[in-house]
Amino acid sequence: MQLTPEVKAQLAEQKKDCVFCKIIKKEIPAKIVFEDPATLAVLDIYPATKGHTLYLLKEHYPIMPYLPVEDFHHLFGLLPQLTKAIKSAMVSVALNIFIANGGAAGQQYPHFLIHLMPRDEGDNFFPLLFNKKNKPLAQDKLQQIQSTLQQIMQNYFLSSPQFWHNSSGTIPSHLTSLAKTSTVLYEDEKVLCLLPTSNLIEGHIELYSKTEPYYFEKLSQTDAIHFFTVASFVASLQFQILQCQGTNLIIKSGITDDNKSGTLCLNILPRTQNDSLQSLHWEPKQPTYKLEDIEAKIKDKTWNIKYKIESPKEPPKPEPKKSSPFATLSSAQPSSSKALSVEDEIAKAIEKAQRI
Numbered sequence: 001m002q003l004t005p006e007v008k009a010q011l012a013e014q015k016k017d018c019v020f021c022k023i024i025k026k027e028i029p030a031k032i033v034f035e036d037p038a039t040l041a042v043l044d045i046y047p048a049t050k051g052h053t054l055y056l057l058k059e060h061y062p063i064m065p066y067l068p069v070e071d072f073h074h075l076f077g078l079l080p081q082l083t084k085a086i087k088s089a090m091v092s093v094a095l096n097i098f099i100a101n102g103g104a105a106g107q108q109y110p111h112f113l114i115h116l117m118p119r120d121e122g123d124n125f126f127p128l129l130f131n132k133k134n135k136p137l138a139q140d141k142l143q144q145i146q147s148t149l150q151q152i153m154q155n156y157f158l159s160s161p162q163f164w165h166n167s168s169g170t171i172p173s174h175l176t177s178l179a180k181t182s183t184v185l186y187e188d189e190k191v192l193c194l195l196p197t198s199n200l201i202e203g204h205i206e207l208y209s210k211t212e213p214y215y216f217e218k219l220s221q222t223d224a225i226h227f228f229t230v231a232s233f234v235a236s237l238q239f240q241i242l243q244c245q246g247t248n249l250i251i252k253s254g255i256t257d258d259n260k261s262g263t264l265c266l267n268i269l270p271r272t273q274n275d276s277l278q279s280l281h282w283e284p285k286q287p288t289y290k291l292e293d294i295e296a297k298i299k300d301k302t303w304n305i306k307y308k309i310e311s312p313k314e315p316p317k318p319e320p321k322k323s324s325p326f327a328t329l330s331s332a333q334p335s336s337s338k339a340l341s342v343e344d345e346i347a348k349a350i351e352k353a354q355r356i
């Protein structure tokens with residue numbers, strides 16, 4: 001997103017009172033469990049689960065669409081390593097990743113951050129126990145999301161070629177039945193994005209990894225960045241097409257009471273003020289154990305975490321058009337070799353869709 005002088009001034013004002021900006025500047029003490037030049041991870045002082053960690057960029061951005069590409073890649077590229085370290089320190093079998101964009105989605109502070117919550121079977125943590133129903137999305141909205149998402153992804157690959165991409169890929173065995181029973185919105189070699197038949201709310205979209213069935217921490221840096229890149233496009237489309245006021249991105253990974261199969265799934269939920277999903281928001285509670293002990297355990301596992309800047313590789317030659325999932329959307333042309341932010345990609349795709 002291009003920040004106008006007015007938005008920049010608002011952000012500067014927000015930063016002055018931001019608790020997390022003060023933690024980053026070490027003006028407020030916190031249990032810091034990981035730090036590198038661009039990011040910081042601290043223990044939540046009101047943990048939802050034991051080892052609940054908040055992971056954030058040092059630069060102040062209020063919500064995900066504001067993140068510049070480099071910061072987005074750094075933050076989400078490191079996430080599998082951080083997840084692995086926290087799970088290992090807490091000896092947990094599962095972990096939830098929870099993101100709230102906007103007050104309607106339960107965002108508490110204006111500094112964008114990611115909740116990492118280690119989980120175990122029988123841990124009595126119920127807010128993410130999804131009570132799924134069937135609330136179908138209107139056909140015109142579905143088609144609009146499907147065609148715009150495919151257009152966005154086509155533009156994205158043209159402006160940011162990825163060495164691994166030249167087709168829609170194949171469905172791996174762990175996703176075969178899901179792909180058959182749901183409406184596929186988008187797929188490539190690494191992800192499958194679909195509208196599930198049973199959902200939490202109208203417009204609930206699920207994203208699955210084609211490369212890893214169960215554990216988020218097993219995703220490579222490239223795969224994690226791509227997973228969240230697609231998710232952030234979907235979330236922005238929910239804002240624009242479904243006119244929601246906020247979005248939640250919730251990853252379930254590993255076996256818990258609310259994820260019996262253990263399948264790795266990123267749930268992208270459109271939210272409105274006082275909607276039917278208020279039970280997703282947990283109550284803050286004081287820990288019944290010493291945070292210092294948890295801090296020491298996690299720090300012991302995070303010292304060697306490092307973000308590797310990837311050098312761009314030559315893209316493979318595209319396959320013949322008949323095998324392309326975007327055969328009907330072939331009008332898109334590369335307009336820039338520079339990676340664009342989520343908002344810019346979406347604006348470009350919507351503008352193009354209006355011209356067709």
Ligand SMILES: [Zn+2]
Nearest residue numbers: 018021060111
């Ligand atoms: Zn801040």
